[in-house]
Amino acid sequence: MQIMYQFDLCPETDQQEIFNALDTTFDPKQTREEGYALAQKAWGHQKQADALTVEIAPKWPTYRQPPVDRSIIRLAYYEMISGYAPAKVAINEAIELAKDYASEHSPAFINGVLDKIHKQLKAQDALPDQTPASHQNPNPAAPKDWLNDAKDRS
Numbered sequence: 001m002q003i004m005y006q007f008d009l010c011p012e013t014d015q016q017e018i019f020n021a022l023d024t025t026f027d028p029k030q031t032r033e034e035g036y037a038l039a040q041k042a043w044g045h046q047k048q049a050d051a052l053t054v055e056i057a058p059k060w061p062t063y064r065q066p067p068v069d070r071s072i073i074r075l076a077y078y079e080m081i082s083g084y085a086p087a088k089v090a091i092n093e094a095i096e097l098a099k100d101y102a103s104e105h106s107p108a109f110i111n112g113v114l115d116k117i118h119k120q121l122k123a124q125d126a127l128p129d130q131t132p133a134s135h136q137n138p139n140p141a142a143p144k145d146w147l148n149d150a151k152d153r154s
Contacts, residue, residue: 001097003039004071008046015040042078049077049117056116060109068102069110076114080121083128087118 006018022032050062053073062070072094079090091114098107121127 001068001071001075001101003036004042004075005067007039007043008067008071038078038084039075041082042075045078045081046074048081049074052077052117052120053113056113056120057109066103066106069098069106072097072102072106072110073113076110077117080114080118080127087122087127091115091118 002022003018006013006021010018019032019036022036050070053065053070054061065073076090076094079085079093080087084090085093091111094114095107095111098110102110118127
């Protein structure tokens with residue numbers, strides 16, 4: 001979220017400077033690199049996230065949203081569409097970030113927007129399959145195990 005915020009507010013800043021400015025409490029360096037790579041990928045989808053947000057909350061277009069809120073929404077949107085995290089996990093983490101770093105009204109706003117985005121993406125079948133590999137049936141001709149069978153009934 002910190003990186004998304006920097007990309008949003010300082011678009012002319014050299015990306016290496018943004019990486020170097022990351023909170024050094026994220027050690028080892030690999031953790032910072034992974035977070036930075038995730039933010040870069042999420043930033044590449046910010047226009048799509050913004051368009052959906054405006055569609056869902058037309059009275060709160062992105063230019064009216066606090067920068068922290070739109071950074072959190074953009075990151076969670078990418079996590080959902082990329083399969084980086086299951087949608088419910090991405091939404092929950094976004095709410096927790098909002099509680100820690102945004103205004104008192106932000107968690108409810110972010111929850112509402114992301115929940116509607118999730119429902120819309122799900123209706124469009126635009127979310128990746130989140131079934132863990134250990135629960136997928138590798139041989140469709142073989143009998144399903146009890147967990148997959150229970151999942152199919154829900």
